[in-house]
Amino acid sequence: MESPAREAERRLGAAVAGGDPEAARRLVESYLPAVYGYVFGRTGLGAEVAAELAQETLVAALGAVPRFRGESTLLTWLCAIARRKVADHYRRESRRPLSLDEPASGALALMDRRPLPDEVAESDELAAAVHRAVWTLPGDQREAVLLKYIEGEPVAAIAARLGRSEKAAESLLSRGRATLRERLAAWGRPAQEDSDGRAGR
Amino acid sequence: MSRLTMGEADGTFEANLLRVLRARTAKVGHLPDHVQEQALALCLDALRPRNRWPENTRFYATIKARLSERPLGVLFAVAAGTTVALYLGFGPSVFTWLGSLLRGPA
Numbered sequence: 379m380e381s382p383a384r385e386a387e388r389r390l391g392a393a394v395a396g397g398d399p400e401a402a403r404r405l406v407e408s409y410l411p412a413v414y415g416y417v418f419g420r421t422g423l424g425a426e427v428a429a430e431l432a433q434e435t436l437v438a439a440l441g442a443v444p445r446f447r448g449e450s451t452l453l454t455w456l457c458a459i460a461r462r463k464v465a466d467h468y469r470r471e472s473r474r475p476l477s478l479d480e481p482a483s484g485a486l487a488l489m490d491r492r493p494l495p496d497e498v499a500e501s502d503e504l505a506a507a508v509h510r511a512v513w514t515l516p517g518d519q520r521e522a523v524l525l526k527y528i529e530g531e532p533v534a535a536i537a538a539r540l541g542r543s544e545k546a547a548e549s550l551l552s553r554g555r556a557t558l559r560e561r562l563a564a565w566g567r568p569a570q571e572d573s574d575g576r577a578g579r
Numbered sequence: 580m581s582r583l584t585m586g587e588a589d590g591t592f593e594a595n596l597l598r599v600l601r602a603r604t605a606k607v608g609h610l611p612d613h614v615q616e617q618a619l620a621l622c623l624d625a626l627r628p629r630n631r632w633p634e635n636t637r638f639y640a641t642i643k644a645r646l647s648e649r650p651l652g653v654l655f656a657v658a659a660g661t662t663v664a665l666y667l668g669f670g671p672s673v674f675t676w677l678g679s680l681l682r683g684p685a
Contacts, residue, residue, distance in 0.1 A: 394626075402622045410618050411610045419604040429610065433618040440625045494595045508599045527593075527600050559592065 388448035395444040402440065409456055410436055416457050420528045421464045422509030431467060435460040461524060468513035511561040518542075519554035526551055 393401035413435050418428035525531040537547035646653045665673050
């Protein structure tokens with residue numbers, strides 16, 4: 379049986395789909411802060427870009443809400459849309475010509491076998507390199523890595539979300555990690571050593 | 580042993596990845612009010628009906644504009660138009676019938 383909270387979310391979705399402005403207001407007021415928090419806290423993007431992408435997510439959700447069946451919570455559903463928006467953002471960014479001044483050397487630390495100190499883990503330089511590498515992974519590899527390392531989902535749940543077997547989900551994660559290691563190794567190299575390294579980002 | 584295998588075996592790469600990706604999860608600031616207002620405006624705009632008849636027709640727009648400028652003139656024109664249409668459609672007997680309808684039962 380559907381829980382009252384889930385039923386309320388489904389009704390809110392239906393009201394928004396019906397074009398009810400009051401329902402749209404409730405959707406924005408109740409979920410925008412959480413979507414913003416999700417984007418800001420998990421993507422390595424600045425507050426301004428995170429706010430912009432959170433707005434884009436809500437607007438995109440209005441168009442997609444007739445397809446919301448209440449199978450997950452509304453926030454989970456919105457976060458999935460937000461992940462696509464963030465991936466699109468990073469994809470657009472990766473098409474920009476790269477500057478030689480762009481910070482990247484911090485990614486070298488990930489190749490080191492020692493655990494990262496907190497201040498290094500929080501450095502903008504390293505975070506930017508790692509997030510960019512993660513968010514531009516190919517389709518299902520990206521989703522598997524995000525679900526595992528950002529959402530903290532177990533492999534069984536990742537497999538269910540992606541409609542694959544657990545073995546296939548493990549394989550996606552393994553390939554995702556391998557791609558990340560390659561990309562981050564390339565990022566960390568000085569330009570004169572590996573001029574092709576940046577092209578792979 | 581490859582570099583990748585070493586990293587996978589000791590789990591440090593995964594642990595480091597996790598720390599970087601989750602470093603900011605506890606640092607969510609307050610969403611500025613203007614962002615919420617902007618989002619609401621964008622959403623309401625997205626909900627606004629597009630290409631819905633008759634709002635998008637030129638005829639509707641003209642009538643609406645005229646009605647706000649000269650409401651009495653528009654009402655007179657509508658009344659005159661209706662009278663002519665009734666006369667042309669049903670002949671003079673329609674007015675006798677309408678008159679008896681307005682007078683009520685004898």
